[in-house]
Amino acid sequence: MRPPAAFPALSRARSGRWRLALGLAAAVGGLSDAAAAGRPPRKPALRFAGRLQLLSGAALTLPRDAGNELHFAAYVPLDAELALRVSGPLSVVLGGVAYNAPFSVSTCPISPSARPHALAALAGVRLDFNNSRDGSWWSPWLALRGGVVGQAGVQDGAVCEERYVLAPYLSPRLGVDLWLGKAAVTFALGYDELPRAAAISLQLGLTLRLF
16 A cells, blocks of 8 residues: 555646646747747738729710800710739829710801710829728729820811810729629719810729739
8 A cells, every 4th residue: 555645745746747737838828929929910911913994984074065055965984994003002003085975066156066085095093092801892092193185076276166186184083992802893983174075974883803
């Protein structure tokens, strides 16, 4: 039979082993926390580094006729834009807009005017305020765009003197992307400075993530 004095010694040995195991576990946990704290924070997963945007809708305008009276009319724009992310929320954009003009408001009292179809080439910068897959699927943006536009049916000089002209182009946009995986439904509100008559654009379309 084991002497009674052996039981307290055995108990103390087991207790010592448990304390040693707990101490080692705490040390390992502390090292893991220190290693995690030493690592740089994970960069957010971007929604895009390159994207393609296609928009259409209506560009509402008020051209003047031969009597200098305003007439309500609308273009149908087709807007294509390619963007490459530069840094943070900033992207550079390149693209073009084709304006179909169903209306014809003549600036000449004796002859009809040509339909003021227009074609613009643009470049600019854009800020995407939530270009991260870690955040909300709602991503507002602001684009500042400009370039060159050509338009038909523009009065140039004397009355009844209309022609196709080239002019500076301004086309800022304010919008929002509703991201659904690698694509987004896009809404945009903008201003279009055109030679015939400036317009307010209301657009709806699709944005595709390229990479």
